[in-house]
Amino acid sequence: MSSKGVTVLVQVSEKPLPDALVRELAAIGISVAPAENRRRTAAGACGFLVAGESDAARLSAGLAEWDRPGLLLVYGDRVVGTAAEALAAQYPGWEVVRLYRFAGGDRALVGGDPNSPWTRILCRQLAEHDVIAMVCGMREAEEVIRQLPRYLAWKERFYLRLGESCDRRGVRLQTVARALGMDSRVGQGWLDPQRNDRAALRRWLVRQCRFVMSKTNVRRVALWGPTSLWQQMPPGWLADKEVRLYIPRDEQIPNGESTAGERCATWQSALAEADLLVVASPDPDLMELPLSDLIRQMRQPIVVDACACFPLPEAEALPMIYRTIGEKTNVWEWSGL
Template sequence: MRHQRMKLWVAAEQTLHKWGESLKECGIDLLVAQKEEPAEEVDGLLLTRLGDYSRLQELGGNSLRQEKSPVLLLVFGDEAPYGWADELAAACEASQKPYEVVRMSLWSGKERVLLGGGPVGQQMRRLCRLLADHGKLSMVCGRREVDEAIRQLPRYLAWKERFYWEMGEACDDNGVSLKQVSRALGLDTRVGQGWLDPVHQDHSLVCAWLVRECQHVLQKTKIERIALIGPADLWNKMPQGWLADKAVAVYTGTDEPFPNEARPGWVRCDSWKAAVQEADLLVIGDGLEVVAELSLQELAHTMRQSLVVDAASCFPAQEAQLFCKGYRAVGEKTNVWE
């Protein structure tokens, strides 16, 4: 059975590159608006930021017409200003333009979708059917309610992350495992098992912990070469000089540029193996996908000294201690270097 699809105009190539694949999975195909394109080929406009609407109107969006349903204005993503979708809807109603404004956000790993707008709107019903047809679970609410959920989610995740970092310190002080305690808390369905989001909301917490733990190991052990695995924006936020006089190799897991002028002497590697080769210390700053695939036995064999400081708690502590000379994760024994 062939799935139905929807076509929307976007104002810039940048939007197409950023969201094209994700929305294609939802049954929505994006086309960059051009003046010479016939407006009848699309179902509406995708708006992600201020300026998109006026730009698309200039390119022919004003002439869009649908025979049996209103033109869709899909306000999408977390860059759209708070309340903008409601303002567009009010303006369209006041000018009697045949538009239906829907607020949309991908949720929970892109498997779920928030939709804001009139629950009985023709385009709203069509979007719900389209998403269901492509295996996406959607929730319909008000446009401003989607805005509020987008605004509150990072605040909640940041609060949750701070809670678990603070609990990790308490676990350290009392000689118990944060991972085990968090699993125990997660048995309560009000808490759940997602104890620490792999994408950190607050880099300051990670940075402070990494500086402290690396100072411990540098004071106790002779270290010459250090490997860093984690995103570039995390390492850029680390204080200057925290690894002074050490040979540092970095693997970020992406092709994003790394500012060598900010970290002179650091070597950018294109694989985790190249980064950890003959390293004395491995510092894991974030849970990159590649880290979960690492073999601890191979990792220990590749390094000169298998010392690991892991801010993402990527490995079971008992297994890591079996293969590594020293392993330190959040909430897993502060005296590991003593």
């Protein structure tokens, strides 16, 4: 076992790892060797990376080609349940460590024996890359990873319901939410626009887009966000509309043709002569653009924004229709409706 660090792991899956996962691991000093190179890289690797739903079941074939035990790093939230605990019981000669990095990347949860060699090495390596690590038992780590998305989904449902209440009462969600965050028991971190509860988000988008299309003549729609979300939208929600799709640069682009609409290489081509822009991703590039530059590309400046990407005073100062969650602004009464 090398005491220098966890520098090279062999992936279990035969499929290429997502680019985002490769970057996450590289940021903490870990490179990943493809599964087909496991024999050649065994001398330089310290173990295997278990990062997919089916990796645990495929692991035995890879371990059979190694003549020494090492590290089994169970990484991320795609490996659910008690997979790490089961691997530790199945391969007692190997050290199994559960690693999860929280949103933001500067904090991590390490599940394992705090006195075991690879756990100590991994914690030291995280510290060298400015990542604060909390070490706990493997079962506790698994429970945290299992419960975190449930809590976030509950938080998001509350946020959407709060937005509906603000709509009914004619008050602004962002103001109410920030005021709630002044209580130390709540904080401001819960306002993060990233959304995991896509079912609630899809319902909101469909409801708002149907309202717009019932009031004005919409022929061309531009969608800004991940293909995976648009493909989950209910059938016919944009029936008889010409749909163009722009995928943010940090989103993974699936193989094959998109069923959500015509994929555009630039946001300018996606918005050209569009009647309606639907935003479902808090893309930094989008948030840095002046709203006036966006609507200049459109035939009708109508924006349904699920992520509150633009300041409301900016939207209200422009001749456009702008709708975001919990903000029933007076721009709905613009002459276009």
